[in-house]
Amino acid sequence: MAKNANEALLHAAKIGCLRGVKTALKAGADIDYAQEGNELTGSRIVRTALFFASEAGHADVVRLLIRKGASLTKRSTDTSAPPLLIAASEGHTKVVDLLVHHGATLDTRDCFQRTPLMMACIFRRADTIRRLIELGARVDLTDANGLTAQGYCELNVVGFGCVPKELMELIQEALRTKLLKCCNPTCGKPGYRSTLKICGQCKLTRYCSRDCQRQHWLAGHKMCCGHDAYSEDMIRRDFRKFQMRKYCVL
Incomplete structure (x- = not known):
């Protein structure tokens, strides 16, 4: 039953x-x-x-x-992608908002170290790219191949058009200013590394104040904090699993 x-x-x-x-x-x-x-x-x-x-x-x-x-942290077993990453890759901006506002880690990664922002760039999801940057997604992170969100925008991906010029400019502006944002989605206050405090447990989120960290924790990040950290051992393990599956299918 x-x-x-x-x-x-x-x-x-x-x-x-x-x-x-x-x-x-x-x-x-x-x-x-x-x-x-x-x-x-x-x-x-x-x-x-x-x-x-x-x-x-x-x-x-x-x-x-x-x-x-x-x-919010249970991953698929093919690429170890959490729900937020797949929502971003499909361009479901409303779902991305829902997940982030309920505590999902904004810069969570899959077994290739790709973030939701990178996936949105790969599949040319204009609205989702814009929203992720507004929410504070880091544009300077690199994946396992050394590519950034901008690098994925510049790639000539078969089947997808070019990223609109204004979105490239948005990513480039974020890179130029070097500003980060408070990860409490109801705040989003911009700041620098020296002014925003990193979460001591997950090391993936940052806050402008103790109150913002508490609010984000209560909104749902408590259930994600520490579970979205992806160690080098986990990356190698999940990448091997992916390669084995790919080989078996071929």
């Missing part, structure tokens, strides 16, 4: 059926259940209901799942 409810939860989240999600949860579904097989390749890619809803842009479902306690 529980297994059926879990599978019903995943299906409802995928298609954006709010009523179906509520019914599955009422029937005892595990909100963080993540067991999804790929019949075509025989591989098993693990993703949660929140991941599926974020990928499809179902904001109402995302809001409900967050309210019911869904984890």
